[in-house]
Amino acid sequence: DGLDVRAKAVGKLYFGTATDNSELTNTAYVAQLGNTSDFGQITPGNSMKWDSIEPSRNSFSYTNGDAIASLAKGNGQLLRCHNLVWYNQLPSWVSSGGFDNATLISIMTNHITNEVTHYKGQCYAWDVVNEALNDDGTYRTDVFYNTIGPAYIPIAFAAAAAADPSAKLYYNDYNIEYSGAKSTAAQNIVKMIKAYGARIDGVGLQSHFIVGSTPSTATQTSNMNAFVALDVDVAITELDIRTTTPATTSTLAQQGVDYATTTNACKAVSRCVGVTIWDYTDKYSWVPSTFSGQGAALPWDDNLVVKPAYWSILSAW
Ligand code: XIL
Numbered sequence: 001d002g003l004d005v006r007a008k009a010v011g012k013l014y015f016g017t018a019t020d021n022s023e024l025t026n027t028a029y030v031a032q033l034g035n036t037s038d039f040g041q042i043t044p045g046n047s048m049k050w051d052s053i054e055p056s057r058n059s060f061s062y063t064n065g066d067a068i069a070s071l072a073k074g075n076g077q078l079l080r081c082h083n084l085v086w087y088n089q090l091p092s093w094v095s096s097g098g099f100d101n102a103t104l105i106s107i108m109t110n111h112i113t114n115e116v117t118h119y120k121g122q123c124y125a126w127d128v129v130n131e132a133l134n135d136d137g138t139y140r141t142d143v144f145y146n147t148i149g150p151a152y153i154p155i156a157f158a159a160a161a162a163a164d165p166s167a168k169l170y171y172n173d174y175n176i177e178y179s180g181a182k183s184t185a186a187q188n189i190v191k192m193i194k195a196y197g198a199r200i201d202g203v204g205l206q207s208h209f210i211v212g213s214t215p216s217t218a219t220q221t222s223n224m225n226a227f228v229a230l231d232v233d234v235a236i237t238e239l240d241i242r243t244t245t246p247a248t249t250s251t252l253a254q255q256g257v258d259y260a261t262t263t264n265a266c267k268a269v270s271r272c273v274g275v276t277i278w279d280y281t282d283k284y285s286w287v288p289s290t291f292s293g294q295g296a297a298l299p300w301d302d303n304l305v306v307k308p309a310y311w312s313i314l315s316a317w
Contacts, residue, residue, distance in 0.1 A: 002037030003310075006317035007274060010267055013124075014078050014274040015317075016041025018238065021064045023284050024071070028304055032280065034075045041078040041124070043237070043276055044068040045286070048081055048119075049089040054111050057093055062118055069122050080237065080276060081119055083127035083172060084112050085156045087142035097143045104147045109159040116163035125168040127204055127237070128160045129153050132189065133173055137181030153189060154196035161199045172204030172237055178215040178223050190230045203227045204237035207262060208278070211243040211251050214258045220265035228271045236266055236275040240297035241309070242287045247296035256312030259299065263316035 007015040017039050023029055033039065046052060047064035054060050072079040085108060087095070099107065116126065132140055132153060139145045144152040153171075160169050171190065176183040186203060193200040205224070215223070224234045241258045243251045266272035279285055281300040288295040299309040 002035065003313055003317070004040035005037050006314055008040065010317055011270065012266065012272070012274045014041035014276075015039065015313075016043065016078065016080065016274060016276040017280040018043040018045040018276065018278045019068065019071075020045040020279070020284065021047050021067055023279075024067065029281065029284070032300070032304060034071075036075055036077065039077060039280070041080060041274060041276060042068065042072050042075075043080040043082050045082075045279065046089070048115070049083060049086065050094065050111065051089045051091045053115055055091050057107070058110065060114055060118070065119070069119060073122070078124040079122055081123035081126045081167070083130040084115060084160060085128065085144060085152070086130035087140055087144070088131070090143075095143050097147065099147060101148055104144070105152070105155060108144065108148075108152065108156060112156055112159040113163050116160050116167070120164045121166065123164065123167045125170050125202065125235070126160055126164070127172040128157050128169050130172045131174065132171070133176075133182055133185050135175055135182055137185035150192065151196070154193045154198045157193050157200055158196070158198040168201040168233065169199055170202040170204045170235070170237075171200060172206060174206035174208050174238075176203070176223075177205045177207050177209075178219045179226065183223055183226065187226060187230060190227065190232055194230075200232055202233035202235055202273070204235050206238040207236050207240075208238060209241045209258060209262070211241050211255045211258055214241060214261055217261050217264045217268070220262060221268045224265065224269040224272055228269060233271045233273050234269065235273050236262060238278040239275060240278045240285060240287060242291060242294045242297035244293055245288070245295040252296070252308050255296075256308035259309040260312045260316035263313050267317060
């Protein structure tokens with residue numbers, strides 16, 4: 001058995017991984033991606049983002065997103081669709097602003113309605129709003145917040161709910177995996193969406209961690225329970241645990257311990273539906289290009305060979 005088989009054996013819906021279109025020409029990579037013993041779910045790393053889907057106003061381009069969706073379908077894997085509203089990878093025709101409140105609401109809801117309708121019935125979940133918060137718990141002052149105010153969030157959720165009643169709708173962010181101002185603010189977002197009368201089904205904890213300094217299982221568990229108390233699911237949506245490169249035998253051993261720490265937290269919380277790693281091999285990780293001098297963050301190495309983290313996750317489930 002593998003990671004997904006073990007996750008399902010303890011009542012989870014999936015263990016999954018992100019992937020990206022440019023990686024799909026690598027046949028060895030695609031073979032392991034389609035190994036449903038390990039992966040019961042996939043997330044497109046880039047190809048459902050705004051700049052990919054609607055690069056110019058009201059011009060929608062679904063080719064790359066469709067390729068990932070059909071891969072998941074062919075493999076019998078759940079699809080987490082990512083994402084609809086985010087300040088980053090947002091085309092300049094949106095981010096440059098200059099729209100009044102009503103116009104930007106209509107641009108945002110048009111984007112959501114078109115994309116969610118296109119993928120209707122194919123997404124187990126949608127990350128509706130991604131990274132709306134600063135680390136201090138204040139709202140990120142992006143074009144949506146600056147033009148519409150915090151109401152852009154429930155408006156986005158209502159539009160997504162109308163377009164696909166069966167997709168689970170998530171708020172997704174990082175540094176909300178432990179208690180503190182940002183996690184509290186994310187809980188307040190859940191309450192605000194519900195107060196507005198819109199539907200939110202879950203909160204995604206990205207979990208981009210660092211070897212040797214991940215929050216403890218107890219910390220992650222109690223934080224997840226704070227969200228669950230608001231009657232939403234939780235999911236680990238973008239797990240990776242980076243280290244200074246090159247990694248050593250001892251950092252890879254610690255990384256295994258750290259992967260088990262998060263696996264155990266999800267295992268302990270019945271409404272934690274599953275864990276997704278942010279791609280499965282170091283070969284295609286976003287980490288080295290984003291965090292200088294760091295990498296080796298995933299359970300498979302550059303040559304698609306499993307690292308200690310793989311066995312550690314497997315036995316933690
Ligand atoms: C990353 C992708 O993995 C990269 O390929 C891309 O260049 C930048 O975005 N939080 C998120 C993801 O929600 O969408 C980001 O993905 C990583 C951080």
